[in-house]
Amino acid sequence: MRPMKFDFQDFLLKLKRSLGGLKLKLNSGDKTTHMTMEKRRAIAGYVFISPFLIGLIFFFLYPFLQSVIFSFNSIQIGAQGYEMTGVGFENYRRAFLVHPTFSRVLVESIIQMITDVPLIIIFSFFAANLINQKFRGRAVARAIFFLPVIMTSGIILAVENNDLLLGIMSGAIQPDTAAGAVRALELRTLLMETRMDPRFVRYIIDAVDRLYEIVKASGVQILIFLAGLQTISPSLYEASTMEGATGWENFWKITFPMISPLILVNTVYTVIYSFTNPNNPVMEIIKNTAFAESRFGFSSAIAWIYFLVILGILGILIGVISRWVFYHD
């Protein structure tokens, strides 16, 4: 029972036709001698990406389009396949108006993401600068800084987040730790005395309290920034120091603009990672709706709402940040 079937023959035909068109275009040019070479290169290119081409069609595009259709249907699974009955926008209406927690959890996870992203970017940029300098034990420090990439993923992170004992223990020893030293009330009063915006002060204090979580989420970003820092040619710094620039000026006039494309990359990565992390509460709702409650159509609808929200936020972020990104070439 599969009413929707992807017409593969038709797709191949179209692909062939479009390739044929391109071939004609190439033929009409004068460079007939280069053509065979170009064509051979193009075929080799397709050979290299052929695994991806197959995967893209069968395990990505096809399910992707199918999930759009699912989201407008109600699905019953039988022994030999599944049946769909069209329900229009009912699933979408239900997600916002009937589901008890979806809208709240969605908004919460967006707010959480907006608070986290700047902190993660700033911390990872800072950390990358730190371990880019030359000092004894740098190799060890680097190895430890990247450790969160492997140590805090998937199930380990989930267990750690829900762990009672570790929470109590770290609470008990907080005064000795880096986070605990500044956690004390003095910081709060000190910052309040500076007459900064209380909201800003609260943000800073919150960041200090959650320092470990930020460190945990920064592994890959540190890596990307570090790689970027190492591509900046030392001759730039030499030249500007010769002209009398200070380290501070060097940082703002050379390091910062040169690294700015990576700030964009890292922001996008952080947003995607925080949204598509299986521990994200929205992700849990989507999965539970599908497999615990067997409402596949409804689950697809929620997933699509979520995807569109991510797309919207990414669009806004990219639009804002790329205004002041500096491109070398």
Place this chain on the structure above:
Amino acid sequence: MKAISLAKAGQALETREQRANWRHAVFFQAKKILWVTVRTILVVGICFLILYPLAAKLSVSVMAERDLYDITVCYVPKHFTWENYRVVWKHMGFPGTFFNSLWLSLTTGILQVIACTLVGYGFARFDFPLKKFLFGMVIVMLVVPPQTIMVPLFLRFRFFDIFGIIKLFSGSTVNLIDTFWPFILTSGTGTGLRNGLYIYMMRQFFRGSPKELEESAYVDGAGPYKTFYYIMLPIAVPMMVTIFLFSFVWQWTDTFYTTLFLEKLTTLPTVLSSLAVSINYQEFGPMATMSPAYASMLNNTGSVLVILPLIAIYLVAQRYFVESIERSGIIG
């Protein structure tokens, strides 16, 4: 130390100019020492922050339950015991579960490295029709949450068929759930867990590597495939190790795809996620509940068992890992 010796040297200086130079040097040294101190504190502090939870897990895992309630016990257990490990080992189904996870992560890791290296090279060095569109799809794959395509993907593997051929011969579709096939198929075609990222990394790496090597191979008469195999593949080893490390680790700890495609077949992340509940049920019976502190202790012990193999791999692969970054793998 240097500042002091400079200060001594300064006393011997006579002229005003020399004195100014000396003062400048002392100031410079003092500033440097101050910065080195601050930097050391920061680096050590962050390292501590990262290592602390691991140390805490290790220390909890060898404690007896009564140590948890003893206020004088902080990190060093009074009643050292392997009992936690024995219980967890039994209930996590070691070594069977461990080998399930190992084979799964190894298979997907190797397949993903092969697929992503090939695809990344194709995107980096060749021009072909629809290239921009196809590379755009790599980026789209990164952005789409796996949950969006989860249901159709599950149904696809539950009722697996290739253009109706299998159904034609055997009369029914194949159920691939609870086998490794969904992982093999998606990994081998570069559409597995976070494969968009790996393809992107590989492409950036090949774009950043010098073209001269390939050109000289072409001049010597090698075709694109031979050139790739003999010239580019050896260069790409550090990057391949990095991607293998990523894919192995992320598969090892992944609960999303393992719970989606596997039901009876257990892997480490799936048993760890329900470890405390299942121990409670089997050791204390369905009506009893164990103390939350004990449950947490078992969870931490389980986490240690999951993390230890990863740390072993990380220590081996770490060298390549940093090297591939230094060769600007990601930026290109």
